[in-house]
Amino acid sequence: MLVSKASGRYAKALLELAEEHNNVEQTLQDILFIKATLDDSRDLLLFLKSPIIKPEKKVAALEEIFGGKVSDLVHNFISLIARKNRQSMIDQIANSFIEIYNDHAGIIEAKIFVAHKLTDEQLSNVKDKIASVTGKKVQITEEVDESLKGGMAIKISDTVIDGTVKHKLEQLEDVFLSSAME
Amino acid sequence: MSQVRPDEVSAILRKQLSGFDNEADTYDVGTVLEVGDGIARVYGLSKVQAGELVELPDSKDDNGNPVTGMVLNLEEDNVGIVLFGSANAVEEGHTVKRTNDIASIQVGEGLLGRVINPLGIPIDGKGNISGDTIKLPLERKAPGVIYREPVTEPLQTGLKSIDSLIPIGRGQRELIIGDRQTGKTAVAIDTIINQKATQDTDKPVHCIYVAVGQKGSTVANIRKVLEDNGALKYTTIVAAPASTSAPLRYIAPFAGAAIGEYFRDTGRHALVIYDDLSKQAVAYRELSLLLKRPPGREAYPGDVFYLHSRLLERAAKIINDDEVAKKMNNIPEELRPKVKGGGSLTALPVIETQAGDVSAYIPTNVISITDGQIFLDTDLFNQGIRPAIDVGTSVSRVGGSAQVKSMKKLSGTLKLDLAQYRELEAFAKFGSDLDASTQAQLRKGERTVELLKQGEYQPLPVEQQIALLKINSEGLLDKLAVEQISDFEKQYLETVGIKFEKEMQSLSETGVLDDSFGDKLIKIANSVIDQITAN
Numbered sequence: 001m002l003v004s005k006a007s008g009r010y011a012k013a014l015l016e017l018a019e020e021h022n023n024v025e026q027t028l029q030d031i032l033f034i035k036a037t038l039d040d041s042r043d044l045l046l047f048l049k050s051p052i053i054k055p056e057k058k059v060a061a062l063e064e065i066f067g068g069k070v071s072d073l074v075h076n077f078i079s080l081i082a083r084k085n086r087q088s089m090i091d092q093i094a095n096s097f098i099e100i101y102n103d104h105a106g107i108i109e110a111k112i113f114v115a116h117k118l119t120d121e122q123l124s125n126v127k128d129k130i131a132s133v134t135g136k137k138v139q140i141t142e143e144v145d146e147s148l149k150g151g152m153a154i155k156i157s158d159t160v161i162d163g164t165v166k167h168k169l170e171q172l173e174d175v176f177l178s179s180a181m182e
Numbered sequence: 183m184s185q186v187r188p189d190e191v192s193a194i195l196r197k198q199l200s201g202f203d204n205e206a207d208t209y210d211v212g213t214v215l216e217v218g219d220g221i222a223r224v225y226g227l228s229k230v231q232a233g234e235l236v237e238l239p240d241s242k243d244d245n246g247n248p249v250t251g252m253v254l255n256l257e258e259d260n261v262g263i264v265l266f267g268s269a270n271a272v273e274e275g276h277t278v279k280r281t282n283d284i285a286s287i288q289v290g291e292g293l294l295g296r297v298i299n300p301l302g303i304p305i306d307g308k309g310n311i312s313g314d315t316i317k318l319p320l321e322r323k324a325p326g327v328i329y330r331e332p333v334t335e336p337l338q339t340g341l342k343s344i345d346s347l348i349p350i351g352r353g354q355r356e357l358i359i360g361d362r363q364t365g366k367t368a369v370a371i372d373t374i375i376n377q378k379a380t381q382d383t384d385k386p387v388h389c390i391y392v393a394v395g396q397k398g399s400t401v402a403n404i405r406k407v408l409e410d411n412g413a414l415k416y417t418t419i420v421a422a423p424a425s426t427s428a429p430l431r432y433i434a435p436f437a438g439a440a441i442g443e444y445f446r447d448t449g450r451h452a453l454v455i456y457d458d459l460s461k462q463a464v465a466y467r468e469l470s471l472l473l474k475r476p477p478g479r480e481a482y483p484g485d486v487f488y489l490h491s492r493l494l495e496r497a498a499k500i501i502n503d504d505e506v507a508k509k510m511n512n513i514p515e516e517l518r519p520k521v522k523g524g525g526s527l528t529a530l531p532v533i534e535t536q537a538g539d540v541s542a543y544i545p546t547n548v549i550s551i552t553d554g555q556i557f558l559d560t561d562l563f564n565q566g567i568r569p570a571i572d573v574g575t576s577v578s579r580v581g582g583s584a585q586v587k588s589m590k591k592l593s594g595t596l597k598l599d600l601a602q603y604r605e606l607e608a609f610a611k612f613g614s615d616l617d618a619s620t621q622a623q624l625r626k627g628e629r630t631v632e633l634l635k636q637g638e639y640q641p642l643p644v645e646q647q648i649a650l651l652k653i654n655s656e657g658l659l660d661k662l663a664v665e666q667i668s669d670f671e672k673q674y675l676e677t678v679g680i681k682f683e684k685e686m687q688s689l690s691e692t693g694v695l696d697d698s699f700g701d702k703l704i705k706i707a708n709s710v711i712d713q714i715t716a717n
Contacts, residue, residue: 163206
């Protein structure tokens with residue numbers, strides 16, 4: 001995603017401030033809450049990003065939605081963002097914050113692709129295995145795609161470890177085609 | 183029609199399957215953010231290298247093959263990729279996969295006689311490249327100083343005016359520059375055709391013709407000319423015609439250089455023609471502007487000089503010492519066991535000028551990079567002087583030391599004659615009002631110019647050139663009218679060929695024209711001249 005550099009800077013400042021106030025976990029929960037709200041409500045996101053709606057209205061709306069539901073720190077932060085006219089970046093800032101926090105706390109996000117939904121036990125096995133290989137805490141998300149046919153692919157950051165049946169079949173096709181042409 | 187037995191098929195399939203490992207495959211991916219004008223911006227691919235090939239498995243071109251691209255820009259939050267195939271198939275959100283391969287080409291003996299695209303894929307409809315091939319990177323650093331040798335062996339172009347006045351040596355870079363329609367490509371093609379004579383010797387010259395941004399019909403025509411003249415079997419044509427995308431036109435000369443390096447580093451001789459580098463520079467400018475690199479003079483990016491200098495530096499004469507050559511820098515591991523010394527790569531880049539303007543950006547750049555230039559002039563061409571080489575502005579900075587001895591001796595007086603003729607040419611219209619010595623100089627100059635004319639696709643072996651220039655230096659041609667020179671040339675060479683086959687053979691091998699043979703040549707010339715003037 002083309003992310004504005006400013007969002008990373010706001011997120012970093014917030015994390016550092018939260019550390020000073022010994023309030024990192026609470027801040028994370030608040031940010032996750034904001035992110036969830038934005039993810040759930042496409043209208044809110046469009047409202048914030050719209051260039052037609054006046055900044056004051058956006059500030060008032062943010063105040064109404066999040067006021068009293070988040071810690072003072074995050075509340076102040078939202079007012080700051082509003083004052084600096086960066087309301088439209090709030091989703092990017094939230095993403096950047098989670099990224100920086102994960103990096104800070106040694107957490108990696110792993111996405112697994114499977115053909116059939118895994119049981120909780122299987123999922124925790126996979127999680128433990130990734131954790132033991134990478135030596136980091138793992139946050140896992142699962143995506144079910146029947147076209148994979150079987151096996152599993154794990155995506156950690158940009159690297160994919162692909163053991164799906166679909167990928168194997170594609171590789172076999174390549175091998176057969178290239179040897180057929182010789 | 184041969185039949186395939188089912189049990190045979192299953193045996194083959196079983197064999198293929200048995201070697202198939204069951205390990206998980208690890209690769210790096212990114213996501214297309216935006217695409218347009220043949221450029222894709224990609225998020226992810228955090229470990230990708232500059233110049234690496236990437237594949238877009240989600241985007242299939244018209245033939246169902248995945249679109250490929252090359253990484254050119256590594257930026258803070260995204261990666262800029264140029265697409266080789268049709269960009270229409272690429273959509274936002276498509277996956278981009280690393281191949282862990284720097285852009286490279288499969289090179290082998292099987293390439294000779296073929297027409298390929300800059301990625302090494304044959305486009306002449308004759309099937310796959312046969313024989314063993316080695317993967318060589320398109321971008322490779324030029325050999326260092328200690329692996330080189332001065333140019334000492336001649337590369338005969340078969341053109342009288344070039345071999346005598348602007349000689350080219352093996353390992354040299356000589357620019358062919360001129361306006362459109364002045365015969366630049368003809369000079370290059372004649373040079374390729376003339377290498378036919380070297381194929382039977384122990385030092386054959388393999389040729390590579392790189393066509394950048396030309397019409398497809400022109401490329402087909404060149405292929406046909408080479409085939410008709412028996413030159414295709416030792417030539418590879420790398421074609422990136424005008425219809426191909428800018429990235430392919432940009433990498434085409436590098437593909438040609440990589441093929442040339444294969445011959446150079448295995449102790450053989452190669453000649454590569456880049457026709458033409460101005461079109462490659464335009465393709466590179468297109469890419470650079472789309473990648474938002476800042477434009478400089480004539481909107482070319484700042485590194486357009488480096489683009490051409492790093493390409494032309496790869497032309498070299500390699501030291502004739504296998505031990506030293508084996509230690510050469512940046513040799514791909516696959517090639518290392520085959521490395522031998524004594525090879526060479528000669529480059530003849532072509533630049534097209536606009537209205538004779540050699541002081542434009544790209545022409546001045548390439549003139550300063552190369553070891554000399556052959557300047558072709560529209561006025562000369564229209565006067566019927568073909569090849570239209572402007573002897574005054576054309577130079578060869580290193581070729582002199584590679585020239586055949588007797589040719590070197592004869593060319594000294596030739597240069598002087600032509601220089602004096604050019605000085606007096608303006609007075610020629612005064613005719614009989616001039617004094618006798620001026621008239622004599624004009625007379626001689628006219629005949630020399632006439633003698634240096636040569637038809638297309640008719641290269642002359644060096645011994646015949648020497649035999650002709652010997653007669654000119656003796657002043658025998660003054661007895662003939664200008665119109666009779668071409669008749670004389672034909673009859674004289676025919677007679678010499680019949681009477682002195684052995685002597686001509688030794689002349690071509692040693693390059694020494696002794697006095698006794700010289701006298702014999704003069705005698706024959708006199709008799710031919712008498713015969714012509716008598717009619």
